[in-house]
Amino acid sequence: MSGRLDRRRLLGGASGKAGPATIASPVIPATRDDLPEDLMHRIRSVVLDHHGGLLEAARGDKQRRGQLRTLITQVLVAEGHGGRQVPADLADRMVNHLVGFGPVEPLLADPEVTEIMVNGPHQVYVERGGRIELTECRFRDEDHLEDVIARIVAPLGRRIDYSLPFVDARLPDGSRVHAMVRPLTVRGPALTIRKFLRQSLTIPDLVANGTLTQEMADFLAVAVRGRLNLLISGGAGSGKTTTLNALSAFIPNGAERIVTIEDVAELRLQQDHVVALEARPPNLEGRGEVTVRMLLRNALRMRPDRIVIGECRGGEAFDLLQAMNTGHDGCMSTIHANSCVDALTRLENMVLLADANLPHRAVQKQVRAGVELVLHQARFSDGRRRMCEIALTQPGRGDGVCRVFGWDADRGESRRLPGAVPARVVGKLSLNGQQFPALP
Numbered sequence: 001m002s003g004r005l006d007r008r009r010l011l012g013g014a015s016g017k018a019g020p021a022t023i024a025s026p027v028i029p030a031t032r033d034d035l036p037e038d039l040m041h042r043i044r045s046v047v048l049d050h051h052g053g054l055l056e057a058a059r060g061d062k063q064r065r066g067q068l069r070t071l072i073t074q075v076l077v078a079e080g081h082g083g084r085q086v087p088a089d090l091a092d093r094m095v096n097h098l099v100g101f102g103p104v105e106p107l108l109a110d111p112e113v114t115e116i117m118v119n120g121p122h123q124v125y126v127e128r129g130g131r132i133e134l135t136e137c138r139f140r141d142e143d144h145l146e147d148v149i150a151r152i153v154a155p156l157g158r159r160i161d162y163s164l165p166f167v168d169a170r171l172p173d174g175s176r177v178h179a180m181v182r183p184l185t186v187r188g189p190a191l192t193i194r195k196f197l198r199q200s201l202t203i204p205d206l207v208a209n210g211t212l213t214q215e216m217a218d219f220l221a222v223a224v225r226g227r228l229n230l231l232i233s234g235g236a237g238s239g240k241t242t243t244l245n246a247l248s249a250f251i252p253n254g255a256e257r258i259v260t261i262e263d264v265a266e267l268r269l270q271q272d273h274v275v276a277l278e279a280r281p282p283n284l285e286g287r288g289e290v291t292v293r294m295l296l297r298n299a300l301r302m303r304p305d306r307i308v309i310g311e312c313r314g315g316e317a318f319d320l321l322q323a324m325n326t327g328h329d330g331c332m333s334t335i336h337a338n339s340c341v342d343a344l345t346r347l348e349n350m351v352l353l354a355d356a357n358l359p360h361r362a363v364q365k366q367v368r369a370g371v372e373l374v375l376h377q378a379r380f381s382d383g384r385r386r387m388c389e390i391a392l393t394q395p396g397r398g399d400g401v402c403r404v405f406g407w408d409a410d411r412g413e414s415r416r417l418p419g420a421v422p423a424r425v426v427g428k429l430s431l432n433g434q435q436f437p438a439l440p
Contacts, residue, residue, distance in 0.1 A: 130383020324370030
């Protein structure tokens with residue numbers, strides 16, 4: 001951008017007439033977005049009149065965004081805001097208002113924030129360090145919040161309105177977005193953003209922060225290298241996907257073809273030979289939907305050595321179970337459940353709901369034959385995640401599992417439990433050159 005902007009043009013347009021009276025620069029917390037509307041309209045008009053393509057280009061280009069910020073600063077100086085020096089906060093907030101995500105933009109840039117939860121225009125919560133806290137972030141009104149939601153989903157080819165009042169999408173950086181508006185919401189639009197971590201946690205990181213012990217890590221390394229089929233269970237926000245990402249590091253790089261399948265892509269496997277698949281929602285006409293189950297059926301024709309499903313939550317459970325029982329070893333997935341036993345029961349229920357037309361006894365037998373290892377993870381009241389239980393499936397034994405690690409409340413961690421490893425697991429590990437570490 002070259003040349004100096006003419007103050008008369010900025011204030012009065014081409015005719016050179018004086019514009020509206022100068023508006024004093026407000027003193028507002030950085031997270032609030034109650035900028036003067038008439039000032040915002042004038043700045044938008046100046047940008048559109050003299051730099052037509054800059055607004056659109058600045059939405060996805062940091063360099064162009066910097067040019068927009070410089071232009072806005074010059075306009076504010078011409079308007080008399082801040083004299084010769086415009087507060088950086090004011091210019092940044094105006095850029096966020098025009099091309100960013102409004103008042104939640106600073107929260108998206110904060111590396112300590114892992115989740116943003118908007119409950120209407122005047123209540124915004126975030127999760128930091130596993131704890132939920134209320135912020136000073138505010139939207140002007142419901143229309144402003146709906147405008148930001150529309151700005152988020154529009155570039156993704158999605159819409160949200162009265163006829164389709166909810167949307168589930170993924171931002172370009174991988175962050176997961178869910179939004180819902182009236183009439184489904186009673187107190188105004190609701191927006192939830194689960195941020196995409198730029199750096200995945202590794203097994204040593206999980207050991208360091210206390211999610212699991214080194215003994216558990218050694219045990220799981222043998223299980224993954226030995227190609228056991230495993231499920232990671234837990235509640236929402238318990239760290240299931242993070243653990244799945246970390247465990248994938250034990251898969252030999254280049255030696256196996258891995259196919260990942262997800263509703264919204266979150267997995268970041270470190271191997272080179274990976275085919276990543278993502279489900280597709282229906283288009284505006286309600287057509288073209290591609291489900292996880294459809295992707296899984298296609299993945300079976302792609303010569304996979306391992307199939308990794310981000311989360312098992314529907315009819316794909318039946319196809320995953322068939323894959324586990326027909327020689328596709330090393331399958332991995334997550335599931336919402338309250339314990340290892342509950343995870344197996346819920347998997348059975350999902351198979352029965354998939355119109356499999358199988359008796360419950362047959363489904364139960366296949367689940368315990370296909371799944372060989374179940375991990376259960378929980379989120380505690382202090383915000384920390386802990387792996388509470390690791391169990392090997394053992395058909396014919398009570399609840400069908402043999403617990404290898406269980407939670408010790410006195411020590412505040414899981415400890416190794418005595419008990420024999422099922423013979424079928426020992427045999428499979430032996431075929432793959434692996435053996436569980438002996439009890440101390």
